[in-house]
Amino acid sequence: MAEVTTEEVKVKEPKEPLFSKKNKKLLTDPLADNNPITIQVLGICSALAITAQLKPSIVMAISVVFVLGIGNVVISLMRNVIPSKIRIIVQLVVVAALVIIVDQVLKAFAYELSKQLSVFIGLIITNCIIMGRFEAFALGNGPWKSFLDGVGNAAGYGLLLIIVAFFRELLGSGTLFGFKVLGDPIEKTGLYAFGYENNGFMVLAPMALITVGIIIWVQRSKNKALIEDH
Amino acid sequence: MSLKNKLHQLKLKYKDKKMAPAFNALHTFLYLPNETTHSGGHVRAADDLKRTMNTVILALVPCLLFGIFNAGYQHYSAINGFPADFSLFEHFINWENFVLGAWTVLPLVIVSYGVGLAVEFLFAVIKGHEVEEGYLVTGMLVPLIVPIDIPLWMLAVAVVFGVVIGKEVFGGTGMNILNPALTIRAFLFFAYPTWMSGDKVWVHEAVERAGTADAISGETILGTLAQSNPVQFSISDMFYGYIPGSVGETSTLLILIGAAILIFTKVASWRIILSGFVGAALMGLLFNGVVDAGWISESSKFYGLMSTPFWQHLIIGSIAFGVVFMATDPVSGSQTNKGKWIYGFLIGFISILIRVFNPAYPEGVFLAILLMNVFAPTIDHYVVQGNIKKRMKRLKLKTA
Numbered sequence: 254m255a256e257v258t259t260e261e262v263k264v265k266e267p268k269e270p271l272f273s274k275k276n277k278k279l280l281t282d283p284l285a286d287n288n289p290i291t292i293q294v295l296g297i298c299s300a301l302a303i304t305a306q307l308k309p310s311i312v313m314a315i316s317v318v319f320v321l322g323i324g325n326v327v328i329s330l331m332r333n334v335i336p337s338k339i340r341i342i343v344q345l346v347v348v349a350a351l352v353i354i355v356d357q358v359l360k361a362f363a364y365e366l367s368k369q370l371s372v373f374i375g376l377i378i379t380n381c382i383i384m385g386r387f388e389a390f391a392l393g394n395g396p397w398k399s400f401l402d403g404v405g406n407a408a409g410y411g412l413l414l415i416i417v418a419f420f421r422e423l424l425g426s427g428t429l430f431g432f433k434v435l436g437d438p439i440e441k442t443g444l445y446a447f448g449y450e451n452n453g454f455m456v457l458a459p460m461a462l463i464t465v466g467i468i469i470w471v472q473r474s475k476n477k478a479l480i481e482d483h
Numbered sequence: 484m485s486l487k488n489k490l491h492q493l494k495l496k497y498k499d500k501k502m503a504p505a506f507n508a509l510h511t512f513l514y515l516p517n518e519t520t521h522s523g524g525h526v527r528a529a530d531d532l533k534r535t536m537n538t539v540i541l542a543l544v545p546c547l548l549f550g551i552f553n554a555g556y557q558h559y560s561a562i563n564g565f566p567a568d569f570s571l572f573e574h575f576i577n578w579e580n581f582v583l584g585a586w587t588v589l590p591l592v593i594v595s596y597g598v599g600l601a602v603e604f605l606f607a608v609i610k611g612h613e614v615e616e617g618y619l620v621t622g623m624l625v626p627l628i629v630p631i632d633i634p635l636w637m638l639a640v641a642v643v644f645g646v647v648i649g650k651e652v653f654g655g656t657g658m659n660i661l662n663p664a665l666t667i668r669a670f671l672f673f674a675y676p677t678w679m680s681g682d683k684v685w686v687h688e689a690v691e692r693a694g695t696a697d698a699i700s701g702e703t704i705l706g707t708l709a710q711s712n713p714v715q716f717s718i719s720d721m722f723y724g725y726i727p728g729s730v731g732e733t734s735t736l737l738i739l740i741g742a743a744i745l746i747f748t749k750v751a752s753w754r755i756i757l758s759g760f761v762g763a764a765l766m767g768l769l770f771n772g773v774v775d776a777g778w779i780s781e782s783s784k785f786y787g788l789m790s791t792p793f794w795q796h797l798i799i800g801s802i803a804f805g806v807v808f809m810a811t812d813p814v815s816g817s818q819t820n821k822g823k824w825i826y827g828f829l830i831g832f833i834s835i836l837i838r839v840f841n842p843a844y845p846e847g848v849f850l851a852i853l854l855m856n857v858f859a860p861t862i863d864h865y866v867v868q869g870n871i872k873k874r875m876k877r878l879k880l881k882t883a
Contacts, residue, residue, distance in 0.1 A: 448634055448636070450634075450675055450677075450678075452640075452674040452675070453673060453674050453675065453676060454670060454673040454674035455674070457673060463648060466652075470652070
């Protein structure tokens, strides 16, 4: 770290505690006010594809936290030796390596889930949030900050995934983590005894988009600062 | 004190308060307002938005009344068999049919209006703008385009979805991209397909009776044709509308009367209606041609609908209702005259295309109209651009 730059970073960093206010903000900001999905509108595709149920969403969230956290550190460590012309390729190699690790671990220890998630684990490579954070943050900041930023953004993404999946699984299939919380639709117990029926539309991709839209709506009407002026 | 004055007093009392739009709406809906504007020049015209909406509702009333009688007629005929020598007043317009029909159809109307207007008022109060008239027509259309036995809570959920996501998020009446009534129907169709399609939902009680000794069939003509089975209804039945289907869309005759009212009052565009029918007929002709040329065998699952004469496509299913009442929605449809021709034509064309090739649900009108709603601004854009280009060319010729 000592030979990084001669700029102010070098002077500042030793003074800053690990969880200074600024660093904490890196971690907590993306959870709400700078959420990668609702504010930056990145990573929408996977939010549509795998949020029909909670379990795959949580696995996806953990995978992305791992990939983005480690990836940000790796890129940050290499940031001064990567020629800027080929930086995208280098970034891709890093993500691809990490994603393959995740994929192999899932295949080894949670085969059913990895089958359910199918290509979407592999498609983390193309998740815009990851390349976005590499480009926007890791290439210009130290490894600790990059780590916090990566974990924070991935957690913000994961949080949204879990919220969307909660509503989609509850209203679409009447279950949570596969448990029939609303009763049994075939034997007509619980809510189903009163004529309730699962909303098949919630399982389809368009409703994921609309759910994300409603979350954005609620968030912006709560926090007026997020509304853009025209 | 008369109701009008009471409303006026309430309006003054709540002026600049949150509830003001609600009283304003009630007042101006029932009466002329007490106050007049004091400045500026004004055009005095009767065709305000409320008048337009009421005209459409008026044109829909025959379909609703027919739907009420038809609900009873279909139900009793499915149980007792269809009358051999049908007479209008003996078998159709009778007390029994009316009671059953009113008992099943009016709750749909009440839920549709109640829930929809509640959402509209809520949004007006929260946003602090006036209550808009947009829901008056939507609320009437919705009960006419759903199956008779749809559970009321499903309808309520769909209406909330349709009004909020289909209209209010875009900024309310006049800003919506999609037709709200069709958004509601599409939501119901994708959310609760067992209640919106199949051979049981179109006749009252057919679902409950399924599997018992009293089982009755509720198959629509399109459903029968999609399975290449023989149709038991005559051509005149199809035209007058004594057939199973969604509540208010079966009678082509009454829809044409509604169309006449709308065209005469210039509320709906005759271009869209005409080109819609032409498009549907042309697609039907195309399919007939394929059958005549022998390119498709009788064992094909599309044979039944493809070999249906093209003019029959216009009187079965809900194509007539969709083209006359839904496609002509001035907000979500095309605005330019040339655009209207293209827009209407493609609605008819795609409707029959979906009708024939959709294996899950032999009716495509609502999907076709929603699709063209999305494309309407694009069509308008190119029509306008084309016009600009033409004029530029003329200008160049003149100046050159």
